[in-house]
Amino acid sequence: MVDVGILGATGMVGQRFISLLDKHPDFNLTSLCASSRSAGKRYEDATTWYLDEPMPESVKDIIVTDSDPNEVSSDTEIFFSSLPSEFAAKKEKAFAKNHVVASNASALRMEKDIPLIIPEVNPDFLAMIEEQQKNNNWDGFIVTNPNCSTIALTLTLKPIQDNFNIKKVHVSTMQAISGAGYDGVPSMAIIDNLVPYIGGEEEKMESETLYLLGSQENGNVTPCNFNVSASCHRVPVVDGHTEAVFIEFEDDFEISEVSDKMSSFKGLPQELNLHSAPENPVIVTEMEDRPQPRMDRNANNGMSVTVGRMRKDAVFENSLKYVLVGHNTIRGAAGASILNAELINNKIL
Structure with missing residues (x-):
């Protein structure tokens, strides 16, 4: 099992990530990150739940942390990002120094060395990761999914x-x-x-x-x-x-x-x-x-x-x-990032 986290965990797409990751056979959801006003609270207390299905019991007592790589466990290998675009570029690059970031945000989608991926369409674009790591001196990397x-x-x-x-x-x-x-x-x-x-x-x-x-x-x-x-x-x-x-x-x-x-x-x-x-x-x-x-x-x-x-x-x-x-929020957002991460886990990690 790979330990994973979510950046922007309290928003609608963040909640969709939680729903899809609940009982996932490959990923163990351990870190939930949000803004500083939510940090330090139990996830259930920090969140207004919007989805039709109930909040999974497994996340209710997780303590939300700030979206800061220094505040999360180094054991968390993959972070799924549903951050607003105005914060995503800086935050995702900070996490990519030591973690894999599977991003649904639009901020870095068309960056030269950051692959934009649909796994059934262009999985070969993952070859860009090595150049990305070299260019930025990162141990981790960022992969994005499209609009x-x-x-x-x-x-x-x-x-x-x-x-x-x-x-x-x-x-x-x-x-x-x-x-x-x-x-x-x-x-x-x-x-x-x-x-x-x-x-x-x-x-x-x-x-x-x-x-x-x-x-x-x-x-x-x-x-x-x-x-x-x-x-x-x-x-x-x-x-x-x-x-x-x-x-x-x-x-x-x-x-x-x-x-x-x-x-x-x-x-x-x-x-x-x-x-x-x-x-x-x-x-x-x-x-x-x-x-x-x-x-x-x-x-x-x-x-x-x-x-x-x-x-x-x-x-x-x-x-x-x-x-x-x-x-749009499953195949078009959270589900797309998760499928990208499953491919990365199978081929790279």
């Missing part, structure tokens, strides 16, 4: 990219309010409404997707050679991002072949039988009114992306349309 909407999209694009020639991708998202955190979207702003702007989200989707589907050599990443255009919107759904995807191919294609490639897609986590890896990262449904967030966000414990309404575009030549749903 929640990027992860869902990229998982569906990977089997297409591997088997077809993509010319361009357009995506329009309908994103759940949990993606903004508990206090992120005021109720008066979202009830009976749709907010057609999420700051920085479109830029993240466009740049991160190209990075993830690109290639790396000697620590240098070459983005993939097609364009991605995103439009992102907040909708009154609690959990589960929905995305409408439009892909133009270089050549004609058969829907059945695209569907088969998505359904049969597996990656290194499936080969290694990692604990959090879903049997099928992408599930394709033929039901005409699916996927729906309430019905499909928890597929394979929230770690699979469900695709439906797959059809050829009747207007634009060689074009495909489909809708996807992915759980």
Whole structure:
């Protein structure tokens, strides 16, 4: 068992980390870190619990510590970070001197020597870790996972990219309010409404997707050679991002072949039988009114992306349309970091 901790343990994503790590066969949760106002308190006393499932008994009596590497046990090998971006860069680098940091924060995602990873998509990018350690004189290192909407999209694009020639991708998202955190979207702003702007989200989707589907050599990443255009919107759904995807191919294609490639897609986590890896990262449904967030966000414990309404575009030549749903705080956040850590534990530690 590897001792692990959480940075930002009292927030919504931090709570999701706790829920997913409870009774994990490889990881023993020993350290919970938060702000100085929570430090010194029992976790149960320091936290307003937001998730539907109850707080695990195993964490209630853990004493919260400040997010300072000098305040935590040196035996804790991996820290999962759900820190706000304004604190993440400095804090994560401080922890990486002696610990592994699996970060869900956006602050360091596109740093040159810090790999941005989806284990089924680009596990070879972990080769960048050695250069990162050398550049910073660290014994530990940082690995990041992408934006929640990027992860869902990229998982569906990977089997297409591997088997077809993509010319361009357009995506329009309908994103759940949990993606903004508990206090992120005021109720008066979202009830009976749709907010057609999420700051920085479109830029993240466009740049991160190209990075993830690109290639790396000697620590240098070459983005993939097609364009991605995103439009992102907040909708009154609690959990589960929905995305409408439009892909133009270089050549004609058969829907059945695209569907088969998505359904049969597996990656290194499936080969290694990692604990959090879903049997099928992408599930394709033929039901005409699916996927729906309430019905499909928890597929394979929230770690699979469900695709439906797959059809050829009747207007634009060689074009495909489909809708996807992915759980934004599981596969798109805490679950993504945990799967990264499982891969690291299997291949590096």
